[in-house]
Amino acid sequence: GAVVSQHPSWVICKSGTSVKIECRSLDFQATTMFWYRQFPKQSLMLMATSNEGSKATYEQGVEKDKFLINHASLTLSTLTVTSAHPEDSSFYICSASSGGLRGDSPLHFGNGTRLTVT
């Protein structure tokens, strides 16, 4: 159980275009989902916390107008990278907890999306 599906797995886009990444919890409801990015050989960096039915909470330094997050249902959150630039190329990973924010509830991750902006 506790499967998180992320799509697409990889995407190549031209500079200036927008890319949408979907994250779905397949067998549980997730009122909260988390979006991370990871550069090569670096740790996970939390970008934002996506809350169903309300605005996302962005981490310091993350532009909310550039990284649009929509969490319209209990099983789907989307991240749209708007006007992408080469420096946005990275590995984007979503995650959710089947136990909410309970202390012992681990995060389950989607398979990640490798974005390359040319």
Place this chain on the structure above:
Amino acid sequence: GQNIDQPTEMTATEGAIVQINCTYQTSGFNGLFWYQQHAGEAPTFLSYNVLDGLEEKGRFSSFLSRSKGYSYLLLKELQMKDSASYLCAVRDSNYQLIWGAGTKLIIKP
């Protein structure tokens, strides 16, 4: 500030045992997680500790000492497929996960 330290890279031999250490300084503590991440893939959950002591799960064990701000992940009977990065993460008083940079484990035949 909040900080999690783990070695950058470790090398071990197939069939052997390896211990990956993690020390943390966080504002509050609500549990410590270990994750495995193969190159180009997302992390997968390995273990959770919230009380002091050893949690054993097959070939993998995880230990926690809250007073020392210390944990380790012990991998026994190493297999080539265990080559991966191992991430230590602590849930702080706000239930936010603080991530270590990960330890890249290289298994040699």
